[in-house]
Amino acid sequence: xxxxxxxxxxxxxxxxxxxxxxxxxxxxxxxxxxxxxxxxxxxxxxxxxxxxxxxxxxxxxxxxxxxxxxxxxxxxxxxxxxxxxxxxxxxxxxxxxxxxxxxxxxxxxxxxxxxxxxxxxxxxxxxxxxxxxxxxxxxxxxxxxxx
Numbered sequence: 001x002x003x004x005x006x007x008x009x010x011x012x013x014x015x016x017x018x019x020x021x022x023x024x025x026x027x028x029x030x031x032x033x034x035x036x037x038x039x040x041x042x043x044x045x046x047x048x049x050x051x052x053x054x055x056x057x058x059x060x061x062x063x064x065x066x067x068x069x070x071x072x073x074x075x076x077x078x079x080x081x082x083x084x085x086x087x088x089x090x091x092x093x094x095x096x097x098x099x100x101x102x103x104x105x106x107x108x109x110x111x112x113x114x115x116x117x118x119x120x121x122x123x124x125x126x127x128x129x130x131x132x133x134x135x136x137x138x139x140x141x142x143x144x145x146x147x
Contacts, residue, residue, distance in 0.1 A: 002018075003016040003018065004017055004019055004022035004049065004050065004051055005049065005050045005051070006050075006053065007050060007051070007052050007053070008053055008057055008059070009052065009055055010056060011052070012059075014053075014057065019042075019047070019048075022051050023045060025051060026045055026048070033046060033048045033051055033052075034048075034050040034052040035048070035049045036049060066138050066141065067139065067144055069105055071092050073139065073144055074092050074109050074111055075092070076144060077111075077136075077137075078110060078134075078136075079111075082111060082112050082113040083111060083133050084113075084116040084120070084125075084133065085113060085116055087113040087115075087116075089112055089113050090113065091112050091113070091114055092109050092110070092111065092112070093109065093110050093112035093116070093120060095107075095108050095110060095132075096108055097123070097124070099122055100122075106136060106137065107137065110132065110136045116130065
């Protein structure tokens with residue numbers, strides 16, 4: 001299935017939608033074709049590659065505090081690699097364990113493989129003698145949107 005880029009009225013990129021969704025946007029006249037496939041039609045519309053919104057959509061929320069914490073987001077941020085040994089990660093580790101008041105925040109969680117997560121247990125990385133390969137950080141919307 002083809003993805004169509006949606007850009008704002010000021011030509012700033014917003015997100016991608018399915019081809020069917022893009023055609024619905026064209027029919028409702030909330031968007032117009034900015035770039036199309038040559039010599040390909042769907043009904044009366046050329047097959048769009050990029051559609052531009054007719055009205056500007058305010059996107060201040062994208063640049064505010066950043067995305068909300070999520071398990072999938074932590075795994076994506078760390079590239080599904082363990083922060084202790086660089087093996088493929090499948091679990092989330094709390095730097096300051098939850099039993100000691102650690103919370104589900106971007107800076108307190110990191111991707112970890114099952115073995116390292118079990119070995120670290122209910123201790124801090126310093127107590128367990130397991131230094132972090134990279135320091136956890138709050139990702140931007142752009143960083144999480146990359147695939």
